[in-house]
Amino acid sequence: MNRFVRYDPGALRLVRGAHLMITVVTAGLLANQLGPFANGVPGFTLSVLAAAAGAHCLLFTPISTRRQEASNLFWLGLIMTGLAVVGMVSELIAGENTQVVLQAMWIGFIAIGFGLEGFGPFWFRTGRMVSIYWLFVIMSSGSGSPGFWLPAMTVFGAVLAFVIRIGFWRPSPEKTYRRVERANRQAMADYLKLAANGQLSIDRRRRLNLSDIASLRSELETSIDLAEPGSAIRGLSLESAAMMQLALEVVRDATAALSPECRAELITNATYQQVLGQVQEKVVRSDSPSGETPFDVAWAELAVGFQKGDKFQLLRIAQAFERIWKLAEGTAQLRADDDTRLEVKSGNWWQLISWRLAVQAGVAASVGYGIGIYFNLSHAYWVTITVIVVLCGSLGATMKKTVQRTLGTAVGFVCAILLEPVLAGYPELRVALIVLLLPPVIVLFERNYGIAAGIISFLVLIGLQTLTGLPTAEFWSRLYDTLIGAAVGLAAAWLLFPNRSGDSVERLEASYLNACSEYLKTDSGPNDPDYTRLKATAHQVLATARTYRTERAPWSSFTRSSSKLDTLVVLLADYIALYRQARANVLADSDKYASVKTLVATMDKRIHDEIGAVLDGKGKQAMPGLAEEWKAAMPATAEDDDRFMTDWVAMLYHARKVIRCLDGFRQEVA
Numbered sequence: 001m002n003r004f005v006r007y008d009p010g011a012l013r014l015v016r017g018a019h020l021m022i023t024v025v026t027a028g029l030l031a032n033q034l035g036p037f038a039n040g041v042p043g044f045t046l047s048v049l050a051a052a053a054g055a056h057c058l059l060f061t062p063i064s065t066r067r068q069e070a071s072n073l074f075w076l077g078l079i080m081t082g083l084a085v086v087g088m089v090s091e092l093i094a095g096e097n098t099q100v101v102l103q104a105m106w107i108g109f110i111a112i113g114f115g116l117e118g119f120g121p122f123w124f125r126t127g128r129m130v131s132i133y134w135l136f137v138i139m140s141s142g143s144g145s146p147g148f149w150l151p152a153m154t155v156f157g158a159v160l161a162f163v164i165r166i167g168f169w170r171p172s173p174e175k176t177y178r179r180v181e182r183a184n185r186q187a188m189a190d191y192l193k194l195a196a197n198g199q200l201s202i203d204r205r206r207r208l209n210l211s212d213i214a215s216l217r218s219e220l221e222t223s224i225d226l227a228e229p230g231s232a233i234r235g236l237s238l239e240s241a242a243m244m245q246l247a248l249e250v251v252r253d254a255t256a257a258l259s260p261e262c263r264a265e266l267i268t269n270a271t272y273q274q275v276l277g278q279v280q281e282k283v284v285r286s287d288s289p290s291g292e293t294p295f296d297v298a299w300a301e302l303a304v305g306f307q308k309g310d311k312f313q314l315l316r317i318a319q320a321f322e323r324i325w326k327l328a329e330g331t332a333q334l335r336a337d338d339d340t341r342l343e344v345k346s347g348n349w350w351q352l353i354s355w356r357l358a359v360q361a362g363v364a365a366s367v368g369y370g371i372g373i374y375f376n377l378s379h380a381y382w383v384t385i386t387v388i389v390v391l392c393g394s395l396g397a398t399m400k401k402t403v404q405r406t407l408g409t410a411v412g413f414v415c416a417i418l419l420e421p422v423l424a425g426y427p428e429l430r431v432a433l434i435v436l437l438l439p440p441v442i443v444l445f446e447r448n449y450g451i452a453a454g455i456i457s458f459l460v461l462i463g464l465q466t467l468t469g470l471p472t473a474e475f476w477s478r479l480y481d482t483l484i485g486a487a488v489g490l491a492a493a494w495l496l497f498p499n500r501s502g503d504s505v506e507r508l509e510a511s512y513l514n515a516c517s518e519y520l521k522t523d524s525g526p527n528d529p530d531y532t533r534l535k536a537t538a539h540q541v542l543a544t545a546r547t548y549r550t551e552r553a554p555w556s557s558f559t560r561s562s563s564k565l566d567t568l569v570v571l572l573a574d575y576i577a578l579y580r581q582a583r584a585n586v587l588a589d590s591d592k593y594a595s596v597k598t599l600v601a602t603m604d605k606r607i608h609d610e611i612g613a614v615l616d617g618k619g620k621q622a623m624p625g626l627a628e629e630w631k632a633a634m635p636a637t638a639e640d641d642d643r644f645m646t647d648w649v650a651m652l653y654h655a656r657k658v659i660r661c662l663d664g665f666r667q668e669v670a
Contacts, residue, residue: 004440004443004444005219006215006218006219006222007222007443007444007447007448008222008443008447009176009179009180009219009220009222009223010171010173010175010176010179010180010223011171012063012170012171012173012176012222012223012226013063013226013442013443013446014439014440014442014443015169015170015171015439016058016063016165016170016442017438017439017440017441017442017443018439019058019161019164019165019168019170020054020055020058020059020438020439020442021435021436021438021439022164022168023051023054023055023058023157023160023161023164023165024051024054024055024435024438025051025435026160026164027047027050027051027053027054027156027157027160027161028047028048028050028051029047030050030156030160031043031046031047031049031050031051031153031156031157032044032046032047034046034149038146038149040144041144041145041146041147041149042144044467045140045144045146045149046146046149046153048136048139048140049136049140049146049149049150049153049154049157050153050154050156050157050160051157052133052136052157053077053080053084053133053153053154053155053156053157053158053161054157054158054160054161054164055157055161056076056080056129056132056133057073057076057077057080057157057158057161057162058073058161058165059129059442060072060076060125060126060128060129061073061076061125061165062125063173063226066166069165069166070162070166072122073158073161073162073165073166074162075122075126076125076126076129076158077154077155077158077159077161077162078158079126079129079130080129080130080133080154080158081151081154081155081158083109083130083133083134083137083154084137084150084151084153084154085151087102087134087137087141087150088147088148088150088151090102090105091141091145091147092147098141098142098145099138099141099142102134102137102138102141103138103369105134106134106135106138106365106369106384107362107365107366107369108362109130109131109134110131110134110361110362110365110384110387110388111358111359111361111362111365112127112130112358113126113127113128113129113130113131113361114127114131114354114357114358114360114361114362114391115127115353115354115355115357115358115361116353116354117354117357117393118352118353118354119349119352119353128388131361131388132385132388135381135384135385137150138381139381173223173226173227174227174233176223176226177220177223177224177227177233177235178235180216180219180220180223181220181223181235181236182284183216183219184213184216184217184219184220184236184241185236185283185284185285185286185328186284187209187212187213187216188213188241188244188245188248188283189280189283189284190209191209191210191213191248192248192251192276192279192280192283192324193276193280194209195248195249195251195252195255196251196255196276196317197255197267197276198255198256198258198263198267200252200256206252210245213245217238217241217242217245220236220238220241221238222447224237224238235286236286236328239531239532239535239574240327242570242574243323243327243574243577243578244283244324244327244328246571246574246575246578247320247323247324247327248320248324250316250317250319250320250653251317251320251321251324253316254313254314254316254317254320255313255317257309257313258310258313258314259310262310262314266314275321276321279321279324279325279328282324282325282328282329283324283328286328286329312649315645315646315649316649316650316653318646319582319646319647319649319650319653322646323578323650354393356496356497356499357391357393359496359497360391360492360493360496360497361387361388361391361492363492363496364387364391364488364489364491364492365384365387365388367488367492368383368384368386368387368484368485368488368489369381369383369384371383371484371488372384372481372484377477377480377481379477379478379481380481382477382478382481382482382485383481383484383485383488384485385485386405386481386482386484386485386486386488386489387485387488387489387492389401389405389485389489390402390405390485390486390489390490391489391492391493392493393499394493394499395493395494395498395499398489398490398493399490399493401449402486402489402490403450404449404450404453405449405453405482405486406482406483406486407450407453407454408449408450408451408452408453408454408455408456408457409453409454409457409478409479409482410457410479411454411457412453412454412455412456412457412458412459412460412461413457413458413461413475413478413479415454415458416457416458416461416462416475417472417475419462420462420465420472420475423462427466430462430465430466431466433462434459434462434463434466437455437458437459438459440455441455441456441459457478457482460478461475461478508537508540508541508544509541510615511537512537512538512540512541512569513611513614513615513665514611514615515533515534515537516534516572516573516576516611517608517611517612519531519534519576519577519580520576520579520580520604520607520608522580523580523583523584523587531573531577534573534576534577535570535573538569538570538572538573539570541569542569542570568661568664568665569665571657571661572658572661572662572665575654575657575658575661576658578650578654578657579607579651579654579655579657579658582647582650582651582654583600583603583604583651585647585650585651586600586644586647586648586651587600589641589643589644589647592641592644593644600651603651603655606621606655606659607655607658607659607662609621610658610659610662610663611662613666614662614665614666619666620663620666
């Protein structure tokens with residue numbers, strides 16, 4: 001249940017699923033009433049067509065503002081209606097060859113639909129919708145063909161989906177974000193108090209608290225993803241939340257590293273507790289009084305008379321407090337880019353078509369459907385549907401979808417077999433179960449397709465049995481069809497112009513390290529555009545690396561296993577930003593201490609040399625005497641400058657973290 005909540009904070013997707021459920025049920029019931037007026041067309045056929053049209057409109061419209069969703073629903077409904085008109089006309093022209101013609105056209109529409117991916121997100125979704133919806137045109141043809149009622153029911157279902165989704169209540173993405181942000185801030189403030197008072201020495205308690213923060217940050221990520229595109233709302237960004245957690249860990253680590261005597265003295269110090277309370281308030285309430293950080297670091301002098309390293313640890317705590325303060329006060333615009341718009345790309349329309357993917361989809365669909373016909377499978381279209389679902393833009397993504405679809409379908413099949421004897425005598429219960437499971441499917445569809453595929457498989461089998469009396473023995477054929485379709489789709493991605501990720505990973509890793517090097521050559525805060533681009537590059541590396549791991553180990557796509565590289569890439573960007581920020585603070589006081597500029601340049605060179613060594617495949621670099629130079633360079637007068645010492649310690653600490661990340665990066669890449 002906790003994971004389900006993280007998938008869907010504020011019930012944003014759950015309410016969308018409820019709208020889908022209401023649309024399907026309402027469209028089915030109302031369309032069925034039109035049966036007596038449809039010139040012999042069964043009411044059941046009308047119900048299926050109307051419900052399918054409404055469901056497709058909602059499934060392929062992402063959560064956004066009412067205005068944006070209204071635009072998406074309108075255009076998807078219009079395109080689907082045009083598709084239905086083409087189907088009706090094609091059936092009239094084809095006559096006795098209707099099935100053959102429509103099936104051949106389906107292969108063409110699948111190829112076209114996948115080719116549209118190159119035009120941007122909207123057309124990517126539209127292409128998939130076209131590929132799947134044509135199946136309902138095929139299924140409704142033949143004896144009892146709906147004729148004019150095909151486009152009529154398409155319009156009816158699309159209009160109903162529009163009215164329900166746009167007119168009914170749904171939670172506000174912005175209000176949901178605010179609630180999740182407050183919960184995040186409160187959890188981090190609570191962790192800060194425990195860490196600063198040395199109360200996280202027990203590993204189990206620490207892990208539980210970190211797990212809560214990680215769960216809330218996952219909710220924050222989902223909330224930002226589902227927030228209004230282009231919104232002017234500002235708040236705690238995902239990057240700031242991650243960097244605040246790093247600072248919290250510095251407080252915990254530094255407090256634990258203090259000598260017991262110094263730690264006991266620190267915790268009872270009134271000034272320290274006052275500063276801690278101020279930082280906590282700032283974390284919880286970003287709108288609390290701003291200005292200069294109210295840090296009286298006189299408590300750092302507590303180290304006098306204790307162990308030699310205590311002063312260093314106290315300065316680490318002071319620097320972490322200051323960093324937490326600035327991060328908590330800073331805000332960023334959320335979802336500045338509208339990713340639901342059609343991407344603007346250069347080139348003519350024929351250059352934007354994803355020809356490779358179109359060929360893969362067309363060939364795979366042809367082979368899959370041909371296999372179904374050759375072996376006289378009862379529902380050969382199920383093979384083709386699986387091809388459409390599993391085929392993606394890269395080999396790794398296709399392998400991931402194949403594993404999830406296959407295992408999910410198998411689990412759903414087993415559940416249907418086991419529950420069928422129980423549900424056989426209660427048709428009303430079966431219908432209620434089908435209806436109630438629709439909203440959870442929508443929640444899980446984008447976040448964990450493996451689980452969603454299992455529920456979908458169960459719903460399809462139980463639904464077919466309820467509506468058409470499908471015998472239990474026929475359940476096996478659905479599993480066979482899925483296995484055949486998954487194999488055909490994967491084979492097409494593997495053999496026809498495969499888009500492998502290995503070369504892309506190497507290029508992106510080199511590009512990312514070069515971006516880190518370039519980022520260090522300028523000075524600005526962590527929320528500047530350069531930092532945003534650096535983080536975007538880091539996430540691109542992670543996504544491609546996960547795809548590459550899936551290509552080499554398909555099971556990882558289901559287990560969600562990860563590599564240490566995932567953590568190192570993100571941490572490196574954060575530590576690079578923190579080092580640059582601390583370096584800027586140190587250089588601001590360089591006029592007081594003549595040797596500072598030279599040593600900062602030496603440290604910069606050390607980091608750049610390490611980045612270059614990783615790019616060249618060399619081992620860890622060494623700079624003899626560097627540590628001694630840093631110790632000897634600190635003027636005696638600087639030790640009384642608490643502000644400068646705090647920044648000095650922060651720069652050294654983060655430089656060391658950068659070097660360690662680069663060394664770990666080297667080992668993972670090797």
